[in-house]
Amino acid sequence: MDLSKTGKFIAEKRKNKNYTQSRLAEILGVSEKTISKWECGNGFPDTTLILPLARALDISANELLSAKDLTGEQYRLQAEENLVILKSQQEATNRQMLALEWVVGYLSTLTFLVMIAVGSFLVKPLEWQICLIVFGFLNLFVGAMTAMKIERNVGFYECGHCHHKYIPSFKSFFFSMHMGRTRYMKCPNCGRKSWNKKRSGK
Ligand SMILES: [Zn+2]
Numbered sequence: 503m504d505l506s507k508t509g510k511f512i513a514e515k516r517k518n519k520n521y522t523q524s525r526l527a528e529i530l531g532v533s534e535k536t537i538s539k540w541e542c543g544n545g546f547p548d549t550t551l552i553l554p555l556a557r558a559l560d561i562s563a564n565e566l567l568s569a570k571d572l573t574g575e576q577y578r579l580q581a582e583e584n585l586v587i588l589k590s591q592q593e594a595t596n597r598q599m600l601a602l603e604w605v606v607g608y609l610s611t612l613t614f615l616v617m618i619a620v621g622s623f624l625v626k627p628l629e630w631q632i633c634l635i636v637f638g639f640l641n642l643f644v645g646a647m648t649a650m651k652i653e654r655n656v657g658f659y660e661c662g663h664c665h666h667k668y669i670p671s672f673k674s675f676f677f678s679m680h681m682g683r684t685r686y687m688k689c690p691n692c693g694r695k696s697w698n699k700k701r702s703g704k
Contacts, residue, residue: 503597504569506543511569513541515559529558596656596702600683603652610645614638650676653683653700661689670698 516526516537522543526533530551539545547555556563567584621634637653654675658667668677670687678687682699 505546505581508546508566509541509543510561510568511566512537512555516541519559521558526558530554593702599652599656600702603649603656606645606651606652610642610649614642614645617641657702658687658701659687659698660701661691661694661698663688663694664692666691667701 516523518652520669521529524535529538530537532551536545538549552563552566556566559566562577562607564577564581564584568580572580584595608633615638617634617638621631621638625631625634651672654670654672658669667691668690670685670690674687675685681697684697685700686695687698688695
């Protein structure tokens with residue numbers, strides 16, 4: 503995605519509509535600075551703003567993503583291409599998030615072990631030992647919760663029976679048995695329990 507091309511396209515369409523940057527910002531409920539950032543090619547609208555922006559500019563989301571006016575066959579081909587691009591961007595983000603989950607998990611476990619070791623053997627006054635151990639556990643808890651939140655939100659789970667793909671509720675996710683990222687959960691579609699594999703795309 504060429505951000506400066508998209509920026510110029512947004513500016514052009516905005517001027518066609520006789521909107522100032524501040525008027526467009528008002529319509530979309532964002533700051534004027536945000537519009538200027540997009541138009542200068544220093545950013546791209548959030549997924550949630552793509553449709554509202556396209557509508558405000560009287561273009562299709564497809565045209566916005568392609569940064570050009572599209573007609574007929576061209577439109578269909580470009581739509582397919584954009585779908586593939588968006589999908590691969592999503593998958594790349596998912597992979598990054600899952601890598602982040604490992605980092606968070608390992609770091610918090612490591613900090614936990616160091617704090618417990620230091621708290622138990624090295625530091626002398628009892629108050630300090632208690633402090634270190636309490637913070638060690640707190641740190642482990644926050645790390646584990648963060649890692650789990652990341653894991654639940656990335657991609658989806660696939661039922662072992664009916665292959666239904668879904669995102670579990672935090673409760674059922676939290677209390678499920680797991681081996682790595684595969685979790686034993688009840689499928690909301692067929693209602694049967696099985697080991698559900700994590701899928702980050704496709
Ligand atoms: Zn199922």
